Amino acid sequence: MKTTILLSLFATFCSALVQRDRRFPDDFLFGTATSAYQIEGGWNVDDKGENIWDRMMHTNPDAITDRSNGDVAADTYNNYKRDVEMMRELGLDAYRFSLSWSRILPNGLANKVSDAGVAFYNNYINEMVKYNITPMATLYHWDLPQKLQDLGGFASPLFPEWFENYAKVAFAQFGDRVKHWITFNEPREICYEGYGHFTKAPILNVTDVGTYYCAKHLVMAHAKAYHAYNDIFKPTQGGVCGITISVNWLGPLTDSEEDFFAAEIRRQAEWGLYAEPIFSEKGGFPQELSKIVARKSAEQGYPTSRMPAFTEEERKYVRGASDFFGVNHYTAFLISANEYKVNWPVPSVFADVDAGLTMLPEWEKAVSVWLRRAPHSIYKALMHLHKKYNGPIFYITENGWSQIPEDGCEDDARIRYYRAALNSVLDCLDAGVDLRGYMAWSLMDNLEWMEGYTERFGLYEVDFASPKKTRTPRKSAFVYKHIISTRTIDPDYEPHTRTMWIDEGH
Numbered sequence: 001m002k003t004t005i006l007l008s009l010f011a012t013f014c015s016a017l018v019q020r021d022r023r024f025p026d027d028f029l030f031g032t033a034t035s036a037y038q039i040e041g042g043w044n045v046d047d048k049g050e051n052i053w054d055r056m057m058h059t060n061p062d063a064i065t066d067r068s069n070g071d072v073a074a075d076t077y078n079n080y081k082r083d084v085e086m087m088r089e090l091g092l093d094a095y096r097f098s099l100s101w102s103r104i105l106p107n108g109l110a111n112k113v114s115d116a117g118v119a120f121y122n123n124y125i126n127e128m129v130k131y132n133i134t135p136m137a138t139l140y141h142w143d144l145p146q147k148l149q150d151l152g153g154f155a156s157p158l159f160p161e162w163f164e165n166y167a168k169v170a171f172a173q174f175g176d177r178v179k180h181w182i183t184f185n186e187p188r189e190i191c192y193e194g195y196g197h198f199t200k201a202p203i204l205n206v207t208d209v210g211t212y213y214c215a216k217h218l219v220m221a222h223a224k225a226y227h228a229y230n231d232i233f234k235p236t237q238g239g240v241c242g243i244t245i246s247v248n249w250l251g252p253l254t255d256s257e258e259d260f261f262a263a264e265i266r267r268q269a270e271w272g273l274y275a276e277p278i279f280s281e282k283g284g285f286p287q288e289l290s291k292i293v294a295r296k297s298a299e300q301g302y303p304t305s306r307m308p309a310f311t312e313e314e315r316k317y318v319r320g321a322s323d324f325f326g327v328n329h330y331t332a333f334l335i336s337a338n339e340y341k342v343n344w345p346v347p348s349v350f351a352d353v354d355a356g357l358t359m360l361p362e363w364e365k366a367v368s369v370w371l372r373r374a375p376h377s378i379y380k381a382l383m384h385l386h387k388k389y390n391g392p393i394f395y396i397t398e399n400g401w402s403q404i405p406e407d408g409c410e411d412d413a414r415i416r417y418y419r420a421a422l423n424s425v426l427d428c429l430d431a432g433v434d435l436r437g438y439m440a441w442s443l444m445d446n447l448e449w450m451e452g453y454t455e456r457f458g459l460y461e462v463d464f465a466s467p468k469k470t471r472t473p474r475k476s477a478f479v480y481k482h483i484i485s486t487r488t489i490d491p492d493y494e495p496h497t498r499t500m501w502i503d504e505g506h
């Protein structure tokens with residue numbers, strides 16, 4: 001009995017030692033992430049144009065859990081210096097934020113560039129650069145100019161041209177300081193949730209073709225922006241341009257062949273649609289899923305497949321068009337060929353996939369219904385991508401945990417989540433995955449889309465009722481700061497203070 005206790009104590013001691021021994025490389029970029037609509041506010045200042053979230057939240061407030069909107073949000077438009085101060089408090093190497101298309105181009109098209117919009121981002125970026133914080137800019141985090149939506153948005157074959165022109169303006173204005181570019185945040189959420197379903201603006205819910213049309217045009221738009229950067233800007237600016245795709249781990253529920261196949265098809269539908277054309281050797285949409293959709297489309301009386309094809313020329317143009325693979329990762333699901341199925345509308349992407357999904361009860365739950373702390377999920381997802389796509393450069397561009405506002409600043413569940421996630425990151429590094437950085441979602445509480453302000457992801461709490469949108473560090477902020485400065489994860493570190501300070505010399 002005694003020996004067992006001693007042995008298990010010894011084992012805990014050793015694993016703590018091993019954990020403490022493992023270091024993140026000095027040049028590994030630790031950061032946090034946010035997006036424009038979720039934090040900025042200033043929705044109609046100066047000549048800013050209306051975007052699809054402004055429109056939806058103003059005209060359809062019932063779609064939002066607390067009937068809130070992003071008109072003011074965390075008011076970063078007026079508080080950007082405080083944001084950068086928080087980055088300095090945390091000792092961040094990098095900060096990922098997004099540019100609001102309609103703030104820079106009020107008309108959506110590139111005929112007129114807003115001086116006020118450009119000035120705002122110049123100030124924000126200059127403040128980061130002044131303190132040695134590497135800016136990582138996302139061109140599109142879901143806030144399409146409303147006018148372009150009226151013209152069809154991502155369903156229009158003209159979309160790639162609109163996006164390329166916007167991207168060129170951003171590269172020209174900010175590329176002397178921004179060396180890390182991300183074209184799109186989460187194509188799946190843009191295309192499936194916005195066009196194929198009703199969980200994001202513009203809630204089109206065109207289930208049969210919405211996701212697939214959007215996927216084709218989004219991928220082409222990404223490639224156009226990438227090539228523009230590569231040909232025109234990279235030679236003098238010397239940065240990198242990639243895309244961020246949400247990749248949760250989707251594994252088979254059982255060892256059966258059926259479940260393995262179901263998981264593969266589900267992965268193809270969730271992120272393969274966007275990753276395969278860019279990162280696979282062959283290019284084009286995922287093969288098995290393409291075949292299924294073509295067959296079902298024919299049975300359903302469509303004259304051609306609901307999933308458009310790439311021409312030979314397009315396939316070559318898109319394949320390899322990315323300097324890195326940005327991964328937003330939060331959780332895991334287990335996929336079953338026969339169980340946990342729901343009645344998807346027919347035809348639709350998930351009726352095409354025809355599989356069920358579940359999570360395990362022992363995985364700790366966050367407040368967001370889709371989010372649980374699933375063991376080793378980062379390692380599983382990244383190893384899968386690493387092998388499948390021949391070892392690309394990765395950045396984890398989002399990873400985080402939600403709680404209810406009432407939980408305040410004592411966020412031990414978030415700390416458990418971040419420590420587990422970062423241990424999984426170290427496992428990836430040990431296994432030879434070329435992972436260059438990690439951005440925690442999020443620097444601070446912000447507008448959680450359809451959930452309004454009811455779900456909080458921040459390392460800093462934001463008091464949305466206060467005039468200044470006061471930001472206060474949570475316990476997790478101190479833990480993250482300690483991990484960044486020591487480059488190790490100390491499982492026993494307990495922060496003593498509630499006051500953040502800025503390290504000299506950062």
Ligand code: GBH
Binds near residue numbers: 370
């Ligand atoms: C990210 O998406 C976003 O990039 C970011 O803006 C957001 O704030 C953050 O995560 C936290 O949510 O309601 O069950 O239909 C994460 C991926 C996938 C999360 C879809 C929400 C809705 C599922 N998202 N999901 S459900």
